[in-house]
Amino acid sequence: MSTYSYSQISTFKTCPRKYQYHYVDGLGKTTREDSLVLTLWNVFHETLEYLYRQKSNTLVPSLEDLMTQYHQLWSQHLSAYAEPPVESELSMFTLRGIEYLQWYHETYEPFDVRVMGIEDWISVRLDEQINFRGKLDRLDADGDTIVITDYKTSRRLMPDDDDTNREQLVLYAHGVKHNYGRKFGQIQWLLIYPHLRKEYRFMIDDEEIWLVVSKYLTIMHDIETRKSKHDTLFADWVDQFPPIAGNHCQWCPFMQICPKRRHQYMDEEILSSDLWEKTITTLVEDYIRINEQSKALEAEKKYLSKLVSERLEAKDITARDTEAGSVWYQTRDFYSIPTTATEDLKQYLDAQWLLDQTLKLDTSAITNLIKDETLDMSQLDWLVVKSTSSWIVSKKKKE
Numbered sequence: 001m002s003t004y005s006y007s008q009i010s011t012f013k014t015c016p017r018k019y020q021y022h023y024v025d026g027l028g029k030t031t032r033e034d035s036l037v038l039t040l041w042n043v044f045h046e047t048l049e050y051l052y053r054q055k056s057n058t059l060v061p062s063l064e065d066l067m068t069q070y071h072q073l074w075s076q077h078l079s080a081y082a083e084p085p086v087e088s089e090l091s092m093f094t095l096r097g098i099e100y101l102q103w104y105h106e107t108y109e110p111f112d113v114r115v116m117g118i119e120d121w122i123s124v125r126l127d128e129q130i131n132f133r134g135k136l137d138r139l140d141a142d143g144d145t146i147v148i149t150d151y152k153t154s155r156r157l158m159p160d161d162d163d164t165n166r167e168q169l170v171l172y173a174h175g176v177k178h179n180y181g182r183k184f185g186q187i188q189w190l191l192i193y194p195h196l197r198k199e200y201r202f203m204i205d206d207e208e209i210w211l212v213v214s215k216y217l218t219i220m221h222d223i224e225t226r227k228s229k230h231d232t233l234f235a236d237w238v239d240q241f242p243p244i245a246g247n248h249c250q251w252c253p254f255m256q257i258c259p260k261r262r263h264q265y266m267d268e269e270i271l272s273s274d275l276w277e278k279t280i281t282t283l284v285e286d287y288i289r290i291n292e293q294s295k296a297l298e299a300e301k302k303y304l305s306k307l308v309s310e311r312l313e314a315k316d317i318t319a320r321d322t323e324a325g326s327v328w329y330q331t332r333d334f335y336s337i338p339t340t341a342t343e344d345l346k347q348y349l350d351a352q353w354l355l356d357q358t359l360k361l362d363t364s365a366i367t368n369l370i371k372d373e374t375l376d377m378s379q380l381d382w383l384v385v386k387s388t389s390s391w392i393v394s395k396k397k398k399e
């Protein structure tokens with residue numbers, strides 16, 4: 001039985017290689033721990049956890065109590081930092097949390113909700129192979145409605161209809177329904193955005209749960225299949241967890257080992273030939289420069305070829321000598337086959353005993369079928385030989 005969390009699936013969807021490094025190879029965390037955004041998230045959540053635990057002991061903490069707790073939690077978290085953060089950034093983040101708590105206290109005091117759980121894990125079995133689990137900020141009861149509360153401290157988050165964000169909430173709602181559904185008729189999400197000073201509520205029904213759970217089960221089974229193929233002898237035929245680079249890489253702790261990003265960490269090793277000594281950086285720069293020049297020359301060559309051909313054709317001559325050398329004007333006929341005629345032509349060639357000479361196996365089609373796993377390479381290793389070619393792609397920086 002495998003257990004998945006929403007952040008696992010989300011990591012896989014963003015970059016399968018990052019998923020592999022963390023969840024398959026067990027190489028460490030998926031985010032950098034010493035980020036002020038993450039610390040603010042933790043400290044804010046832990047302060048509200050303190051608030052509701054106090055409340056369940058019939059104590060209503062004052063704003064001053066909360067602030068004392070808040071500052072203590074910041075100190076605890078900062079003591080785990082490898083390097084102290086920049087002072088100006090730290091005060092910006094702590095101030096942001098203070099404003100969030102002031103608003104929260106003013107808005108929700110005296111905190112009269114029937115709390116059923118704070119920072120609790122829920123777990124639900126999705127089928128005979130897959131389990132899903134997630135952590136809830138708070139769970140309240142309100143009549144026959146069970147209310148799941150989530151505090152959103154990231155400034156990038158907005159209460160919109162973003163499908164992906166909603167899917168996470170629906171999966172959690174499924175877990176809550178599974179664990180508490182018999183006692184409650186409805187499930188409601190309450191999202192609290194302290195940076196916007198807003199809350200946002202919506203209901204989740206069975207149909208939506210069914211659709212999202214089915215979609216995510218498909219993704220989870222796909223990951224299971226990839227994991228089992230990754231562990232086999234034929235793992236290197238197809239990359240089961242290809243890296244997908246993008247802006248998200250800047251938060252990835254695996255950049256130093258990732259094939260898409262590790263070049264940024266390469267030493268300036270000196271490479272030499274009889275004529276020069278260069279670093280990787282200067283070689284790359286030379287390549288980009290020459291590549292650009294060759295593209296420009298290629299375009300100029302095409303243009304000159306067209307002009308010379310037109311002139312020679314107009315003069316009805318096939319060659320021209322100059323001091324630099326000679327050119328010849330040549331023509332050749334090409335034939336194409338309309339797609340509607342393909343089958344008829346095959347029949348005709350077959351009747352003429354010429355079909356074998358004109359048909360050949362399409363290796364690029366076979367490569368694509370292996371890549372998308374329609375063909376299983378482990379069944380073909382005695383029929384198909386794998387070789388690897390490599391090339392570089394360059395892009396000139398905009399000036």
Ligand code: SF4
Nearest residue numbers: 015243244249252258
């Ligand atoms: S650096 Fe980027 S491409 Fe590489 S594993 Fe991390 S997220 Fe994926």
